Amino acid sequence: MSLLSVRDLSLTFRAAPILSGVSFDIAPGEVFGLVGESGSGKSMTALAVMGLLPNGSTTSGQAGFAGENLLSLTERRMTAIRGNEIGMIFQEPMTALNPMKTIGDQVAETLLIHRAASRTEARTTAREKLARVGLPEDRFPLSLYPHELSGGQRQRVAIAMAIALRPRLLIADEPTTALDVTTQAQILDLLKGLTRDEDMALMLITHDLAVVAGMAEHVAVMQAGQIVEQGATEAVFRTRSQDYTRRLFAASDHRPVRKTTVREGTLLAVEGAVREYTLPRPSAFAPHPKLRAVDDVSLTIRPGESLGLVGESGCGKSTLTRAILGLDQLQSGAIRLDGQAVSAGHTMPAGLRARMQVVFQDPYGSFNPRHRVARLVAEPFHLTGTPPDARDRVAAALEEVGLQAGDMDRFIHEFSGGQRQRIAIARALIIRPDLIVLDEAVSALDVRVRAQVLDLLARLQESHGLAYLFISHDLSVVRSITDRVLVMQSGRIVEEGATEEIFAAPHHAYTKRLITATPRIPDDWKEDSHARRT
Amino acid sequence: MRLAFTLGLALSLAALSATLVSLVWTPYDVTTLSIANKLQPPSPDHWLGTDHFGRDIASMLMAGARTSIAVALVAVGIGMGLGVPLGLLAAANRGSMTDEVVMRSNDLIFAFPSLVIAILITAVFGPSAVNAIIAIGIFNIPVFARFTRGGALSLWTLDYIRAAEVAGKGRVRISAEHILPNIANLLIVQGTIQFSLGILAEAGLSYVGLGAQPPTPSWGRMLAEAQTMATIAPHVAIFPGLAIVLTVLGLNLLGDGLRDRLDPRLRHAP
Numbered sequence: 001m002s003l004l005s006v007r008d009l010s011l012t013f014r015a016a017p018i019l020s021g022v023s024f025d026i027a028p029g030e031v032f033g034l035v036g037e038s039g040s041g042k043s044m045t046a047l048a049v050m051g052l053l054p055n056g057s058t059t060s061g062q063a064g065f066a067g068e069n070l071l072s073l074t075e076r077r078m079t080a081i082r083g084n085e086i087g088m089i090f091q092e093p094m095t096a097l098n099p100m101k102t103i104g105d106q107v108a109e110t111l112l113i114h115r116a117a118s119r120t121e122a123r124t125t126a127r128e129k130l131a132r133v134g135l136p137e138d139r140f141p142l143s144l145y146p147h148e149l150s151g152g153q154r155q156r157v158a159i160a161m162a163i164a165l166r167p168r169l170l171i172a173d174e175p176t177t178a179l180d181v182t183t184q185a186q187i188l189d190l191l192k193g194l195t196r197d198e199d200m201a202l203m204l205i206t207h208d209l210a211v212v213a214g215m216a217e218h219v220a221v222m223q224a225g226q227i228v229e230q231g232a233t234e235a236v237f238r239t240r241s242q243d244y245t246r247r248l249f250a251a252s253d254h255r256p257v258r259k260t261t262v263r264e265g266t267l268l269a270v271e272g273a274v275r276e277y278t279l280p281r282p283s284a285f286a287p288h289p290k291l292r293a294v295d296d297v298s299l300t301i302r303p304g305e306s307l308g309l310v311g312e313s314g315c316g317k318s319t320l321t322r323a324i325l326g327l328d329q330l331q332s333g334a335i336r337l338d339g340q341a342v343s344a345g346h347t348m349p350a351g352l353r354a355r356m357q358v359v360f361q362d363p364y365g366s367f368n369p370r371h372r373v374a375r376l377v378a379e380p381f382h383l384t385g386t387p388p389d390a391r392d393r394v395a396a397a398l399e400e401v402g403l404q405a406g407d408m409d410r411f412i413h414e415f416s417g418g419q420r421q422r423i424a425i426a427r428a429l430i431i432r433p434d435l436i437v438l439d440e441a442v443s444a445l446d447v448r449v450r451a452q453v454l455d456l457l458a459r460l461q462e463s464h465g466l467a468y469l470f471i472s473h474d475l476s477v478v479r480s481i482t483d484r485v486l487v488m489q490s491g492r493i494v495e496e497g498a499t500e501e502i503f504a505a506p507h508h509a510y511t512k513r514l515i516t517a518t519p520r521i522p523d524d525w526k527e528d529s530h531a532r533r534t
Numbered sequence: 535m536r537l538a539f540t541l542g543l544a545l546s547l548a549a550l551s552a553t554l555v556s557l558v559w560t561p562y563d564v565t566t567l568s569i570a571n572k573l574q575p576p577s578p579d580h581w582l583g584t585d586h587f588g589r590d591i592a593s594m595l596m597a598g599a600r601t602s603i604a605v606a607l608v609a610v611g612i613g614m615g616l617g618v619p620l621g622l623l624a625a626a627n628r629g630s631m632t633d634e635v636v637m638r639s640n641d642l643i644f645a646f647p648s649l650v651i652a653i654l655i656t657a658v659f660g661p662s663a664v665n666a667i668i669a670i671g672i673f674n675i676p677v678f679a680r681f682t683r684g685g686a687l688s689l690w691t692l693d694y695i696r697a698a699e700v701a702g703k704g705r706v707r708i709s710a711e712h713i714l715p716n717i718a719n720l721l722i723v724q725g726t727i728q729f730s731l732g733i734l735a736e737a738g739l740s741y742v743g744l745g746a747q748p749p750t751p752s753w754g755r756m757l758a759e760a761q762t763m764a765t766i767a768p769h770v771a772i773f774p775g776l777a778i779v780l781t782v783l784g785l786n787l788l789g790d791g792l793r794d795r796l797d798p799r800l801r802h803a804p
């Protein structure tokens with residue numbers, strides 16, 4: 001007897017087909033994983049079940065829940081079900097809570113809306129639920145506001161709101177994608193515990209196969225609005241009968257073939273870097289507190305080397321990157337590129353700046369939407385002076401990253417996320433720098449696109465003898481593309497060494513914690529298919 | 535969308551061409567009074583009728599457009615010309631002393647309504663259309679400065695600005711090349727709103743006798759003078775009122791349409 005039974009669900013949005021023939025069952029108390037790349041229809045499936053589709057959508061098929069077809073209920077009946085019997089949490093904990101209301105009021109509100117309790121009872125239940133999700137009363141009173149909590153804590157509040165009425169089904173749409181790896185592990189643990197203790201089913205939507213592997217009993221793989229394969233998680237992962245599943249798998253722990261030649265000498269040297277920020281006064285006459293974002297950091301990169309820098313958000317990676325790129329002044333310490341001092345502002349010679357370029361995380365925010373690709377890619381020529389063959393150079397750079405010369409006359413919104421990231425790499429390459437800083441450069445990409453971009457980076461490093469500073473919170477990616485790795489925590493480098501050695505035998509407790517927290521697909525699940533293929 | 539833009543363009547061009555034609559020709563001379571012909575309803579001789587001095591309203595509107603549009607245009611020009619660079623400067627140096635000085639001076643100007651500034655200027659230099667322009671223009675500066683700063687601040691956090699910094703571009707260059715084009719659509723819309731407010735402000739100043747002085751016609755003064763006669767000869771009030779409404783409407787539609795046309799992301803949209 002299944003709790004939710006979706007049969008032949010199809011969805012069109014303004015005449016464009018979004019979902020077709022989606023069928024799956026979720027049993028009471030089970031964890032059901034829905035995996036696929038962005039745009040595959042995972043979130044739309046969840047929204048269809050919740051009756052939260054955007055205007056202009058038409059659905060057909062059935063979504064049976066407790067004897068009713070969710071797709072044909074009135075909005076009035078749906079509001080009674082939402083929150084009460086089906087709860088939902090979203091990806092972005094930073095915007096999921098109302099910043100003007102205390103966390104206690106927000107959790108209690110769910111109960112009050114459904115008239116499940118009086119005001120006093122609602123606050124008592126809110127207190128219990130917050131304690132249940134790991135926010136005990138002594139440290140997290142009901143009177144706290146969302147801005148006083150970290151991202152992981154906010155996601156816990158969102159979960160407390162979703163489970164306040166003990167729903168029978170919780171839909172979690174990428175609940176940990178915006179969180180750090182150790183926080184992710186805690187939230188996943190919490191969700192797993194909740195399904196066990198509260199007899200609640202969980203529909204876990206994610207792009208991360210490893211997360212599903214550790215959580216779900218059943219899994220469905222979605223591609224272009226259809227479920228291509230589903231079944232018990234272990235069986236699906238072991239057999240991978242569908243081509244698409246195989247490709248997703250291959251991409252998720254793809255290791256580009258790297259042939260790097262690290263040359264002698266020092267390209268970049270950071271010595272005793274310190275960067276402090278002055279925070280606002282806590283009260284009118286108190287002194288300004290200081291935050292030491294980068295605390296006595298030293299590192300070196302050799303020509304042609306690929307260095308990884310890992311750490312969680314807020315550890316000082318970004319501040320250090322800004323200083324290395326000459327965008328931000330250090331309070332003490334020195335940064336040298338090939339022996340010349342790097343400094344912020346106009347004091348840094350253009351010729352020196354031209355030897356370093358950067359690729360950012362967000363493929364959507366990295367380009368001025370008003371310029372054509374030719375102008376975007378040519379921007380770094382500002383440092384070297386525009387050569388007479390600038391257009392040819394742009395064309396060559398685009399071809400190098402796997403695009404066409406003709407793309408240079410198009411606007412950036414005409415490209416997909418992966419293509420944009422290729423354009424960002426072309427922009428970094430055009431003035432032939434020695435060092436490219438890759439600031440979470442593949443974190444926002446789907447697994448298959450990420451694998452292609454990693455291959456591209458490996459190929460370019462080999463052909464151009466580039467050095468990379470690869471900054472990421474994703475350990476598996478760092479492992480696949482770097483020679484040496486630094487682990488950063490609270491502004492300090494806590495461990496440093498050859499990538500393979502660190503991953504095989506971490507010494508520092510923090511590194512160990514990071515590595516254990518990273519979700520993994522069990523090794524023996526992978527082996528089966530290798531055995532089958534050979 | 536396209537219809538709205540075309541309508542806006544047509545209305546704005548109509549107002550503009552009336553202004554230009556009035557420079558060389560109007561159906562009747564607007565300085566000649568003919569009391570015998572006063573308050574006549576629209577007729578083949580006088581298309582829009584005559585006012586209480588017997589002047590041809592169509593001719594008055596054409597000549598008045600000159601004052602109203604010129605005052606509003608120059609006032610918006612002053613506001614944009616000074617306000618936008620100040621806003622860009624404040625955003626590029628956000629949090630610094632420059633930012634504070636610029637924004638607090640704006641607050642100071644904001645504290646005086648344009649009417650008070652106009653009275654101040656009139657008290658010193660005497661009433662005239664030029665002084666009305668200056669008063670409305672000064673009032674426009676902080677509007678554009680704040681607007682520009684607000685739009686620019688959110689852009690300064692984006693990665694393509696960082697990419698430009700990495701490419702060694704300075705604050706002025708980045709402001710001109712990346713920030714300004716991306717807030718231009720906001721500025722165009724705000725510009726058309728300020729333009730219509732300028733026409734209304736000129737009408738208001740002329741009404742209290744601080745704007746254009748007789749015999750220079752202006753839409754605002756025509757409306758003010760017609761107020762007492764609206765019950766006996768409604769056309770005297772209706773036509774200047776319509777002229778103001780249609781011009782303002784046309785400018786707003788034009789602004790909206792221009793914004794969509796200037797944005798490459800919306801240009802190819804169906």
